[in-house]
Amino acid sequence: MSTPFKTPTKGSDSENRFASPAELADEDLGDSPARVTGPRIQYEVQRAVVWVSIVGAVVLLVYISQSLLVIFGAMVFASIVDGGARLLGRILPIARAWRVVIVLVLTVAFFTWLAIYAGSTISRDAAMFPAIIERQITDLIAWAQAQGFDVSQAQLENYAGGISSGIGTLTSALGGLFGGLVTVVVIIVIGVYVVLEPQLYERGVAWILPRAKRDSFYVTVSRMAKSMRRLMAGRLLGMLIEGVFTYIMLAVVAPLVGIGTVPMAVLLAILTGLLAFVPNLGALISGVLMVLVGFSGGVEMGIYTTFVYLFVQNFDGYVVVPMIAKKAVDLAPALVLATQLIMGTLFGILGLFLADPLLAMIKVSLERRAEKNGEKEGVREVPQSGA
16 A cells, blocks of 8 residues: 655654645745735735736726727717707707707708708819819919929929828828718717716716715716806807808808809808817818918909908907807817817827817816815815816
């Protein structure tokens, strides 16, 4: 009968004395990957777990950032619909769900009208647009050469290459916009679900938080929603005013003063209105396009379109924006532009459109945090500086 193998134990008689497995289990073997008993090692392991968790969270956040941006876009859309329903509630004392349905139906009707009645005109103008821009750039270069500027063929090719690269990037971004129709549909669907039952999702998020922080969460979310509604209302009002004023000045006033109807007035008005959703950059892009198209009809028309652009932007900047800023979120233009550049680089055209609302929500969150810190320190009011 064979004798089971045993491990020798420590001690002077280790050669003659063996320990059983039970005795080995009771013996202190020190720290190991499977058994951490030292306080110092436990502390370091906890630190390592924290850092690994932070790095993992950052990687996960980067990986799902596009999805999070789509969800935020749905929140922006929901705030627009909710603002329209609240405004409609001042006129029609009916249930909120019906007011939301009315706003959605009116929105669909507007875009349907735009596609049916203005679609043919816009498509025809859009087909003419690249040729007009190209001809204007060629005339500008010829004028520069006539004024004595040394514009060689090599420089012209370099400029053309740079312009082509920029146009390619813009075309790629626009292609991504139109190709991302599914993303737009997802944003609309999520936004409709949220705007129909906002309390359901608000309570769901609050349920995850500790009880002691739920009241503060409700206050912060309420202020964010209010700021978002006001910001979007002001933005939509500005888009409407700029689009309508541009069309009136280009298609109605221009013939009355002897300039003639500016080409592609409908397309320029729609682009001006849509690009007004993006502060700073949108006005610059629409202005350049308007002036280039204006000079295609002559010097007088070019000067007139320049005047129209300056008039519309100054009216919006000195009349509409101050009127809206009293009730909307006041954001510093430089900070908005920097956020747009960062979001546009990271997430493309969708990030560019959502940069302003995201910055507004961050500002409200920081102001709420400063207010809570002031309450802890015994300060009743915390001055809110413009972001």
